[in-house]
Amino acid sequence: MNSIKQFLQRLKRSGKKRSTCVKTLSMGKERVFTAYDLNQDTFIIERGVERALELRPSVLIVNKSDLKPRAKGKIFTLSTGNHSVAAFPLLDGRFWHLSNVPAQRRGDVLMSKILCANVVKRTIEFSQREITTRDLVIYDEWLRSVAALQLYEVVMAERNDATLEYFRHLGQEWRVKPLAWTENEMRVALRASKKKIGSKLSYYHSAKGVHFLTFPEFKRFSEYAGSEPDIFIQGIKELASVFEGNRFSFTRMPKYRGHHEIEFFGIKRGQALETIIPEIEALLEDITLERIGQLGLVEKTAAILAHYEALLTNSEFIDEGAKAFVETLYMHITGEVYSVIGDGSTIAFDDRRTALPGATFVEGRPIYHLGTDDRSELLLSNLRAMTSKDEVIEYANVYELRGVTGDVPLGKGSTREIVYKTNRCPIEHSFIEKRLSKSLKDYGSYMLTRVESFKALGIALSDYRLLRRHSLKGKKRIDYFIRRRCEGEPIGSIPANYFSDVDDSSREESSVVLALAALMGDAAAQNMAMKKYDPESHSPRFGIGKEIYEFEYDIISRKIIPKKVSTCSIRGSLAWPNLEYTDENLTHIANFYLLHYAHALKEYQKKHRVPMRDVAAKFMDGFEYRTHAMAWELAVMRDKFESFKPSLPKNYGFEEKWRFAMWSLERQERRLALLRKMFFKKVEIIENEDIRSDS
Numbered sequence: 162m163n164s165i166k167q168f169l170q171r172l173k174r175s176g177k178k179r180s181t182c183v184k185t186l187s188m189g190k191e192r193v194f195t196a197y198d199l200n201q202d203t204f205i206i207e208r209g210v211e212r213a214l215e216l217r218p219s220v221l222i223v224n225k226s227d228l229k230p231r232a233k234g235k236i237f238t239l240s241t242g243n244h245s246v247a248a249f250p251l252l253d254g255r256f257w258h259l260s261n262v263p264a265q266r267r268g269d270v271l272m273s274k275i276l277c278a279n280v281v282k283r284t285i286e287f288s289q290r291e292i293t294t295r296d297l298v299i300y301d302e303w304l305r306s307v308a309a310l311q312l313y314e315v316v317m318a319e320r321n322d323a324t325l326e327y328f329r330h331l332g333q334e335w336r337v338k339p340l341a342w343t344e345n346e347m348r349v350a351l352r353a354s355k356k357k358i359g360s361k362l363s364y365y366h367s368a369k370g371v372h373f374l375t376f377p378e379f380k381r382f383s384e385y386a387g388s389e390p391d392i393f394i395q396g397i398k399e400l401a402s403v404f405e406g407n408r409f410s411f412t413r414m415p416k417y418r419g420h421h422e423i424e425f426f427g428i429k430r431g432q433a434l435e436t437i438i439p440e441i442e443a444l445l446e447d448i449t450l451e452r453i454g455q456l457g458l459v460e461k462t463a464a465i466l467a468h469y470e471a472l473l474t475n476s477e478f479i480d481e482g483a484k485a486f487v488e489t490l491y492m493h494i495t496g497e498v499y500s501v502i503g504d505g506s507t508i509a510f511d512d513r514r515t516a517l518p519g520a521t522f523v524e525g526r527p528i529y530h531l532g533t534d535d536r537s538e539l540l541l542s543n544l545r546a547m548t549s550k551d552e553v554i555e556y557a558n559v560y561e562l563r564g565v566t567g568d569v570p571l572g573k574g575s576t577r578e579i580v581y582k583t584n585r586c587p588i589e590h591s592f593i594e595k596r597l598s599k600s601l602k603d604y605g606s607y608m609l610t611r612v613e614s615f616k617a618l619g620i621a622l623s624d625y626r627l628l629r630r631h632s633l634k635g636k637k638r639i640d641y642f643i644r645r646r647c648e649g650e651p652i653g654s655i656p657a658n659y660f661s662d663v664d665d666s667s668r669e670e671s672s673v674v675l676a677l678a679a680l681m682g683d684a685a686a687q688n689m690a691m692k693k694y695d696p697e698s699h700s701p702r703f704g705i706g707k708e709i710y711e712f713e714y715d716i717i718s719r720k721i722i723p724k725k726v727s728t729c730s731i732r733g734s735l736a737w738p739n740l741e742y743t744d745e746n747l748t749h750i751a752n753f754y755l756l757h758y759a760h761a762l763k764e765y766q767k768k769h770r771v772p773m774r775d776v777a778a779k780f781m782d783g784f785e786y787r788t789h790a791m792a793w794e795l796a797v798m799r800d801k802f803e804s805f806k807p808s809l810p811k812n813y814g815f816e817e818k819w820r821f822a823m824w825s826l827e828r829q830e831r832r833l834a835l836l837r838k839m840f841f842k843k844v845e846i847i848e849n850e851d852i853r854s855d856s
Contacts, residue, residue, distance in 0.1 A: 163283055168308040169211050169239075172197050172204055182208075183256055187246045188359040188404050189395070194240075194247075196257055199307065201225075201234030205247065205256055210239050217356045217366065219244045220278035220285060221251065222300045227274040228252070228260035235303060243358050243422065244277045244370060245414070249407060268415070276300050277370055279318075281353065285310070286318040286338065288368050290417065294323040311531055312336060313518070318368040319496055333530070334558045335516035338368075340495060342513055342563065344484060347491040354494045358411070358423075360396040361385065365426070367494040369417040373426040374400075375490065376469055377481045386462040390455055393462070394448055399423075401438070401445045412438045425469065426490060427478035436472065440465050514560035514578060515571055525553035534572060536641075540579055540594050543628060543643065548583060557581035562593075578646065591646040594628070596639065598732055605640045607813045611691075611734050614805070614819060618826075619787075619794045620687045621727040623647055647727040649711030652681070652704065652765060659712055659721050660769065673722055674769045675779040677710060680726040681765065682783030684708040685758045687728055689750070690791055690826050692737040692818075701754050702733045704761030735818040742821070747828055751839055759843035763851065777844045781837045792830040795823060 176197030183194045193208040203225070210218050218241050225232035228251070236259060238247040250256050252267045262270050273291040280286075285304070289297055301315055317324055317337040328334050341347045356366040362382055364372035385393035400423060401410050409415075411422040412433070425433040444461050447453040453461070470479060477483035491497075519537050520527035527541055537559045544557060562576040563569075575596040582589045597604055605627045612625045623644040650656075655677075662668035685703060693701045713724040739746050758780070766776045795802060802823060809815050829836070 163214065164308070164310055164314055165214060165280055165283070165285070166211055168310070169206065171309075172199070172206070175199065176204060179257060181257075183250065185246075185250050185255065186404070187249075188242065188399060189402075190359060192240070192246065194250075194256065202307065203234065203236050203257075203259065205236065205238040205251070207240040207247070210241055213241050214280050215282075216241060217279045217281055219246065220280065221247055221275050222278065222304065223251075223275040224296075225259065227270060228262055232259075235300075237304070239280075241359075243372065243411075245407065245411075245422065248275065279356075279366070281316075284314050284316050286316045288370055289317065289319045289321050289324060290369055294321065294327055297324060298327060313530075313532055329558055330556045332519050332521045332556050332558055334560075335518050335530075337516070339515040340497065341491065344487055347487050351487065351490060351494065358399055360399045361392050362396045362399060364423065365490060365494050368496045369420070370422075371416050371420045371493075372411070372423045373490065373493055374423055375426045375481070375486075376473060376479055379425075379469060380466055380479075383462045383466050386459045387455070390458060393458070397441060397445050397448065401442045410438075410442075412441070426493065427474060427486075428469070428472040429474060432472055437465060437469055440468065514562050517559045517561055517572060517577070519557060519559040519579075522554045522556055527554075527557075536577070539628065540577065540643075543626075544579060544581060544592070549585070552583045552585045555582045555584055592643045593623075593646050593729075594641055594643050596641050600639065601812075603810050603813075605642060606807075607809055607815065608642065608731055610807045610809060610815060612731050614802075615687075615691055615731075615734065617794070617798070617802070618690065618791050620691065620791065621725065622731060623727070623729060625731070644729075647709035647711075647729045649709040649724075649727065651706035651709060653706060655710060655712075663720050669770050670720060671769075671771045671775075672718075673720070674771045675775060676723045678762065678765070678776045678779040679783035679786075680710055680723050681708070681758075681762060682780035682785075683787040684726045684728065684783075685754070685780070686784045686787035686791070686829075689754045689829060690788070690822065691728075691731075691734040692750075692822055692825065693733040694736040694738070695733050696736065696738070701757050702730070703754075703757055704764070707732075735815070735822060737821075740817060740821045742824060747825070747832070750825065751832070751836055755836065755840045756843050759840060759847050762844070763847050773844060773848055777841060781840055784840075785833050785837070788826075788830050788833060791826055795826060 176199050179196040179198065183196075185192050185194065194205050195208060197204045197206070207218075218239055221236070221238040221244060223236050225234050225236055228236070236251070238251060238256075240247040247256075248271055252260050252262055252271065253264075254260050274296075276292050276297065277288045277290065278285050279288070287297060287301070292300075297317070304310065305312070305315055312333065313336070315336070317328070320337055320340065325334065325337055328337055341350050351365060354365045354367070355363050356372065357363055358372065362374065363378050364374055366372055382393070382396055385396070400412050403410050407414065412424075414422040416422050416424075419430050425437055428437075440461075444453075444458075444465065447461070448458070473479065475485050475489070477485040478489070480486060517534075517537055518530040518532040520529045520533065520541055522528075525545075527545070529538060540559060541557060545554060548554060558580050560578045560580070561571060561574045562578060563574065577594045578591055579594065580589050580591040597608065609625055609627055612622055616622050623646070626643045628641040628643060658666065660669050660673050662670050688701055688703045688708075693703070695702050707728060707730040709727045709729050711724045711727070712721050714720070715722045737750065739749070759777075762776060762780050763773065766773050769776075803820075805819070806816060
C-alpha cells in the first residue's frame with residue numbers, strides 16, 4: 162500500500178482528533194478540515210483528500226513557533242487544490258487559532274518559513290523556494306520519522322546549490338530531483354507536472370509553486386464556452402475571482418520573482434497583467450451581471466484567445482509537440498529559467514548524469530540506501546579497497562551517465578561515475594565505471610593491453626582497472642572496468658567565457674582559440690597513431706566528445722588558457738581494417754583521417770572569429786608536436802615495444818595490429834610535410850563547400 166495512505170490511516174488511529182472541524186470556502190467549494198495531534202505536532206487533513214492522492218494534493222510544513230511565539234512542535238497540512246487552500250486559513254488563524262501572524266507579514270512567512278510540497282505518485286516532493294537548507298533538512302528528517310517514509314519517498318524538487326551540497330555530503334544526491342536533458346525526458350517531466358486546482362483547467366505546476374497555463378490548454382478549454390458554458394465559467398472564475406480569504410485573484414497573486422500563482426506561459430512577463438487578465442476580468446463581470454449571452458461568451462473568448470496567441474514570443478508555443486515549447490516550458494517548471502542568462506546555455510558534462518542510490522558513509526563504513534543495486538555496491542566496495550591505510554571515505558555519490566537519446570531506463574545504462582572525497586584529499590575525485598563493449602572471452606585483457614601500450618607511447622589515456630562480476634540472471638559473465646575521469650570538458654561543453662577577453666567579454670581572445678586548435682591537432686595525432694576506427698559509422702571517433710580539454714589560469718597573461726588534452730576512450734583503437742605495409746595504404750589512411758579532422762576543425766572554427774587558415778595552421782602545429790613526441794618514445798624503447806607479446810587469444814590479432822601501428826607511426830612522422838599539405842587541401846575543399854552552401 163502507498164506509504165502516504167498508510168500514514169494517514171495510522172494518524173487516524175493514533176492521533177488525538179480535535180473535537181471541532183473547520184469549514185472553509187475556497188474557489189467556490191466548501192472544504193472540511195480535521196486536525197490530529199501527535200505529541201506536540203498537529204496534522205491538518207482535508208476530508209476526502211486520501212481519495213485524491215493522484216491529483217498532486219498540496220502539503221505545508223511549518224514550525225509552530227514561526228506562526229505563534231513560544232509554541233512548540235510542527236504543523237503539517239494536506240489538502241486538494243493549490244497551497245493557498247490551506248495556507249490562508251492557517252495564517253489568518255481560522256485553523257484552531259494556530260497562528261497570530263500580522264496580515265502584513267503573512268506573505269513573507271509563507272515564502273520563507275512555510276515549506277510547500279506536493280504528493281506526486283508515491284512520493285512527497287519538497288519545493289524549497291526561500292526556505293533555508295537548514296530548515297528543509299529539519300523538515301525532511303521530521304517528516305520521514307513521523308510518517309515512517311523511506312529516503313526515496315521524500316524528494317527535493319528544486320536544485321538549490323546549498324541543498325545539493327548537503328545531500329552530496331550524505332551520498333544522497335539522488336534524492337534531489339535530476340534535470341532532464343533529452344527532449345523525451347523533458348516531455349515525461351512535463352506530463353508529471355500537470356495539475357488541476359479546482360476547475361477543468363490543467364496547469365503545469367512548477368518547482369517554485371507557479372501554475373503555468375499554456376496557450377494549447379487555454380484553447381482546448383475555450384471550447385467549453387460553446388459546449389458546456391457552466392464548466393467554462395467555473396474556469397474563468399478560477400482565473401479572475403478573488404476567493405474568500407484572498408486579497409488577489411490567482412492571476413494577480415504574487416508568487417515568485419515577478420510570477421503569480423497562475424501565469425500565462427509564452428508571453429513577456431507583465432503583459433498578461435496589462436492585457437489578457439483585464440479582458441478575462443471584464444468577461445467575468447459581464448457573466449456575473451448577466452450582460453452577455455452564450456453567443457457573446459463564445460465571441461469574447463475567441464477574441465481573448467486570439468490576443469493571447471498574438472502575444473506569444475515564439476510561434477511554436479501554440480504546439481505542445483514543438484521542441485521550443487517543450488524546452489522552454491521545462492525550464493520554467495524546474496526553475497532553471499531563473500538561473501540561465503540569455504537565450505540558451507551550453508550543456509555541461511555534469512548535466513548529463515543522474516544520481517543513483519548508493520550509501521552514506523559513517524566513519525568510513527557504508528550504510529547502503531534502500532534501492533542500491535549490486536553494481537553500485539560493487540563499485541563502492543572497489544572504491545574502499547583502493548583507499549590507502551588510514552584513509553577514510555567521507556562521502557561518495559554514484560551517477561549514471563545518460564545516453565544521447567535517453568531511451569535507456571535509469572539504472573540500465575552502460576556507464577557510471579562515482580564521485581567521492583576522503584579525509585586525505587581536499588577536493589573530490591571521480592572514477593568512470595563502464596561495461597565492456599564486447600562480452601568476448603578475455604576482451605577486458607585485450608582492452609587493458611591496448612591502454613598500457615599506448616600510454617607507454619605517450620598517449621594521454623586514463624588509468625584503467627578491470628572489474629569482474631556475474632549477471633544476476635543466469636551464468637553469463639559481465640565485465641566492467643574503472644578508469645579515472647579525465648579533468649576538463651569535451652569540445653562542445655567548453656564554457657563560452659573561456660574564449661572571452663578578460664577586460665571586455667564582448668571581445669574574443671584569438672590566442673585562446675588558436676591554442677585550443679593546437680590541442681585539437683595534438684589529439685588528432687594520438688587518434689591517428691591509435692588507428693581508431695568505427696566500422697559501423699566509418700569514422701575515427703574524433704570530435705564526438707572523447708577528447709577532453711583542460712584549461713588553467715595563466716598568471717602572466719592573466720587569462721584562462723588551454724592546458725592539455727586527454728583521450729577518455731580506448732574504444733576503436735587498433736581497428737583500422739587494412740594492415741598492408743604499402744604506400745597506397747598510408748595514403749588511404751591519411752585521406753581518411755585528415756578529412757574527418759578537417760570537418761571537426763571547421764565545426765569548431767564556425768563558432769569563433771579566427772580565420773580557418775590560421776586555425777588549421779595551429780592544428781597542424783599541434784599534430785606535428787605530438788607525432789614527434791610519440792615517435793621519440795618509440796625510438797627510445799623500440800626493443801621493448803617490439804618484444805612485447807602479451808598472452809591474448811589469437812582472434813584479437815594484437816601483435817599484428819601493434820606492429821602495424823608502430824610502423825605507421827614512424828611513417829606518420831616521416832611524412833609530416835606531406836600530411837600538412839594534404840590537410841590544407843582538405844580544409845580548402847571544405848571551405849569552398851561552405852561558401853557554396855551559404856550562397
